[in-house]
Amino acid sequence: MKVGITVWGNRISPVFDSAQMLLVANIDKEEVVGRQIELFQPGAFSSIIDMLAELEIRVLICGALSRGPAALLDAAGVSVIPFMTGEVETVLSLYAKGLDLADFTMPGCPRNRCCGTNQCMTGHQRVRWCWL
Amino acid sequence: MKESDKIARSANEIILESISDGVFTVDHNWRIMTFNRAAEEITGTPRSEAIGRFCWEVFRSNMCEGACALKRTMKEGKSFVSSSTYIINNQQKRIPISVSTAPLKNERGEVLGGVETFRDHSLVEELRRELTGSYQVGDMVSRSKAMKIIFNILPKVAESDSTVLIEGDTGTGKELMASAVHNLSLRKDEPFIAINCGALPDTLLESELFGYRAGAFTNADKDKPGLFEAAGKGTIFLDEIGDTSAAFQVRLLRVLEEKEFQPLGSVEKIKTEARVIAATNRDLEGLVSDGKFRRDLFYRINIIRFQLPRLAERMEDIPLLVERFVGKMNRFKGKSVSGVSKEAMAVLLTHDYPGNIRELENIIEHGFVLCSEGEIGVSYLPAYLQKERTEMDSQRRSSIGESVRITEEERIVEALKKTGYNRLAAAKELGIHKSTLFRKLKKYNIILPEIDGRSGRL
Structure with a gap:
């Protein structure tokens, strides 16, 4: 499966709305087996969503994300793990292994909260984020 | 520490805690050292979680990645005042702010870190939009490419005196656009008069537009000026021009060509300097081909033509429009609705809007009737949208x-x-x-x- 992460150097880009670089990681059997970098126009959300669809990215890990683009990503069927921070490789390898990413949530943001269910699954088992 | 220093320090702390501007300081490693009460409120991050974290993790501004004001301050050792930007708070809301930065120096002038002061401009921004927004391009918000092309050429079109034809489905904002053309033109201080041509029978439409003289018909006991006369040097907006009769089209063509009109029952012609903007939700070219609209009138009004896209073609504008309608209705109805829920937004983004922006506004108004505060959830949406959602779910399940x-x-x-x-x-x-x-x-x-x-x- 493919996962996209908006990046800033070796860290997750702090704000999705103004990010301009996407790392596309290919995950197979809990390992990252391929990486590619894609550049995009910050704020051009329609074209970003088109790009995610073209690259068959179903999961997006990013930093702070405002409501407008969040709704567009949701409607496009992209599962988003927003308000993440930290070094890309660390987060990516934990995600690939299906481990909890709660420690990488930005300060002041809810942690360990999932939509619709009482159980909180992590990693690629279930990545839909719920803002409570 | 001297007693006077202690007092001064304590006073500084009290001042920092009492002001409404957010203030935080960072060390050389961009770790937050202090974080005041207003900063907590604006960012939505408690001080206990902010201290010791990288500033970009807490501040979350669009400047962080490229044009960090604090970075420039630390590098050049200089203060910078008032850059406008936005941050994203912990409720996923974009907060417009202004930022000022200054270096933190010790007694020997060595830079120890930086201080950033920021002010929440949400209310100012909202009021500014409200004041300048009505009948201006600024009110026709959009993120879509098609609308941006229109916005770019609109000022030039407005400046010219040419007749404008606006095409678009019902509810796409034709009248709002006509108003925008008027308000951007040199005629902006003159009247803007709109009339729906499709709603009136021929004789009534003519008397409304051109007026009549006393004795023109039974009960016409005194002169009545028409809308062309009332418009003076302003703009007259003729909506649903495609629904007018052939006889009316002939009269209108003459007015446009000769720049004068004859009130009913009058033998004298009156000059008009009004600019005409026409609009239709029908395919005027098709009507011309079918012989239902006069070719000569079509070419007379088709000097500059705008085609307004349907809302279904600019779905990226829905969150933006929803935010505006919610803000507007909160003010008019005195409620404190924070927006629509994620689930409701998903429903709004999958609907195809035959009624376009007007339909979206009505949907939000429907939500406001039932909801006074918090988020408008799916249950507050009109029944037909809830039904669509149920059908979609069952299709997905199957x-x-x-x-x-x-x-x-x-x-x-x-x-x-x-x-x-x-x-x-x-x-x-x-x-x-x-x-x-x-x-x-x-x-x-x-x-x-x-x-x-x-x-x-x-």
Whole structure:
């Protein structure tokens, strides 16, 4: 499966709305087996969503994300793990292994909260984020 | 520490805590050292969580990645005042702010870090939009490419005095656009008059537009000026021009060509300097081809033509429009609705809006009737949208069920082929009991060849 992460150097880009670089990681059997970098126009959300669809990215890990683009990503069927921070490789390898990413949530943001269910699954088992 | 220093320090702390501007300081490693009460409120991050974290993790501004004011301050050792930017708070809201930065220095002038002061401009921004927004391009908000092209040429079109034709489905904002053209033109201080031509019969429309003289018809006991006269040097907006009769079209053509009109019952012509903007929700070219609209009038009004896209073609504008309608209705109705829920937004983003922006506004108004505070949830949306959602869910569920069925059937056939149609081996391969396999073979109506994989015989 493919996962996209908006990046800033070796860290997750702090704000999705103004990010301009996407790392596309290919995950197979809990390992990252391929990486590619894609550049995009910050704020051009329609074209970003088109790009995610073209690259068959179903999961997006990013930093702070405002409501407008969040709704567009949701409607496009992209599962988003927003308000993440930290070094890309660390987060990516934990995600690939299906481990909890709660420690990488930005300060002041809810942690360990999932939509619709009482159980909180992590990693690629279930990545839909719920803002409570 | 001297008593006076202690007092000064304590006073500084009290001041920092009492001001409404957010203030934080960072060290050389961009770690937050202090974080005041207003900073907590604006960012939505408690001080206890902010201290010691990287500033970009807490501040979350669009400047962080490229044009960090604090970075420039630390590098150049200089203060910078008031850059406008935005941050994203912990409720996923964009907060417009202004930022000022200054270096933190010790007694020897060495830079120890930086201080950033920021002010929440949400209210100012909202009021500014409200004041300048009505009937201006600024009010026709959009993120879509098609609308941006229109916005770019609109000021130039407004400056010219040419007749404008606006085409677009009902509810796409034709009148708002006509108002925008008027307000950007040199005629902005003159009247803007709109009339729906499709709503009136010919005679009434003519008397409304051109006026009449006393005695023109029964009960016309005094002169009545028409809208062309009332518009003076302003703009007259003729909506639904495609629905007018052939007779009216002839009269309008004459007015446009000769720049004068004749009130009913008058023998004198009156000059007009009004600019005409026409609009229609019909395919005017098609009407011309069918002989239902005069070709000469079409070419007379088709000097500059705008085609407003349907809302379904600019879905990226829905969150933006929803935010505006919610803000507007909060002010007008005195409520404190924070927006629409994620689920409701998903429903709004999948609807196809035959009524366009007007329909979206009505949907939000419907939500406001039932909801006074918090978020407008799915249950507050009109019944037809909730029905659409239920149908969509059931379609999705049935398509998932179908996929499961096909996948299972394919896996069984694959396993059978792999094991040379040995049922027991295939069941082991699939990790199920032999009797389960037989049940599934029956369920999916999978017909097996006569070979069974054990003997290899027919």
